Amino acid sequence: MSETRLPTWTEVTPGGIVREPGSTLRLDKNGWRVEKPVIDPEKCVRCRLCWIYCPDTAILEVEEPYTNSKGRTYKLTYKVDYDRCKGCGICAEECPVDAIEMVPEEVA
Numbered sequence: 001m002s003e004t005r006l007p008t009w010t011e012v013t014p015g016g017i018v019r020e021p022g023s024t025l026r027l028d029k030n031g032w033r034v035e036k037p038v039i040d041p042e043k044c045v046r047c048r049l050c051w052i053y054c055p056d057t058a059i060l061e062v063e064e065p066y067t068n069s070k071g072r073t074y075k076l077t078y079k080v081d082y083d084r085c086k087g088c089g090i091c092a093e094e095c096p097v098d099a100i101e102m103v104p105e106e107v108a
């Protein structure tokens with residue numbers, strides 16, 4: 001019977017260390033979250049603050065037109081890359097119009 005060996009502390013990748021520029025882009029942070037941000041495209045005024053403040057470049061600026069209920073058409077739509085998002089909530093804190101809601105992460 002084979003035994004499954006867990007990694008020791010020296011073998012686990014340290015979470016808080018950036019070893020080289022951009023290295024955190026390769027980390028899948030999906031499992032870190034207890035809450036995830038959800039952007040309401042109707043409330044969003046496309047100010048870009050969430051994109052600027054997100055520490056993990058998890059806010060995507062997508063060239064996808066959106067027309068709101070008042071008939072205003074925006075060229076861009078902001079979305080979340082949930083593979084990069086760690087659920088810190090900074091984007092929701094910084095959004096000036098409360099267009100980002102932190103909702104509980106669903107456990108499969």
Ligand code: SF4
Pocket residue numbers: 037053054055056057058059080084085086087088089090091092
């Ligand atoms: S919750 Fe944090 S990591 Fe996720 S998109 Fe918002 S600012 Fe970025």
Ligand code: SF4
Pocket residue numbers: 039043044045046047048049050051078094095096097098099100
């Ligand atoms: S901070 Fe809020 S209003 Fe500004 S782009 Fe992000 S979601 Fe939209």
